[in-house]
Amino acid sequence: MKKIKIDVWSDFVCPFCYLGNKKIESVVEKIGISDNVEIKYHSFLLDPSFPTETTEPLVDYMTERKNYPREQVTILHQQLAENGKAYGIDFQFSTSLVFNTVKAHRLIHWAKQYDKNDALKDAIMYAYFTDGVDLSKEENLLDVIENCGLNREEALQVLNSDQFSQEVENDIYTATQIGIKGVPFFVINDKFAISGSQEDRVFENALKQVLA
Structure with missing residues (x-):
């Protein structure tokens, strides 16, 4: 069977990324090609200008900074929460605190040497979307690090x-060169590009075309 590489650009504060990541992982497992697939996650900053030492409730961020109507945000979050259940995601948007994600992305790259980057990615997203952890505080980010079996002091040195x-x-930079303007964004074997958290069948069809 052909080897497949899937490059994924995502950000921690993006619910579509969390959902899209789980979808692609689920589809790969469903069609039985896990041993032949390498999924590589890449950094993307949706709001690099967001202050590094503060947070803002997600709903307020969406309505006040991004100017979405509150009713529209509520409906969107309800839909995402319902969709997330099928993939084991417990979205708790009312407690999610938007934070500048650059430190978290740096720690993901650091964790690669210990083969813990994917576990850390999931743990950070769980802390953000489910537990409502204030990840702008380094001690909270380091707690997540430690819970993944990584060295807290070494992570602090990185920070x-x-x-x-x-x-x-x-x-x-690579995302810019490709023309990525939003996430999640998936590139399969440098050939097929998929933008957004699509239905499972979209990912499944693309993977089957690569395997054909």
Whole structure:
């Protein structure tokens, strides 16, 4: 069977990314090709200008900063929460606190050397979307690190330096070169591009075309 590489650009504060990530992973498992697929997650910053030492309730962020009507945001969140259940996601939007994600992305790149980057990605998204953790506070981010079996002190050293900043910038630069303007964004074997958290069949059809 052919080897398949799936490159995924996403951001931690994006519910469509969380859902899309789970969908592609679910489809890969469903069609029985997990052993032949490598999913590589890449950094993307939806709001790089968001202050690094603060948070804002997600609903307020969407209505006040992004100017979406509150009723529209409520309906969207209800739909996402319902859709997420099928993939084991417990969206709790009322407690989610938007934060600047650059530090979290740097830590993902750091965790790659320990093969813990995917586990950390999931843990950060769970902390944000389900537990309502204030991830702008380094101690809370480090708690997530520690719970993933990673070294807290080493992670703190990363945060206190500019380590892995270049890796984040490289991911964003590549996204710019490809023309990515929103996430999640999936590229399969450098050939098929899928934008957004699509229905399972869209991912399934693309993977089957690659395998054909």
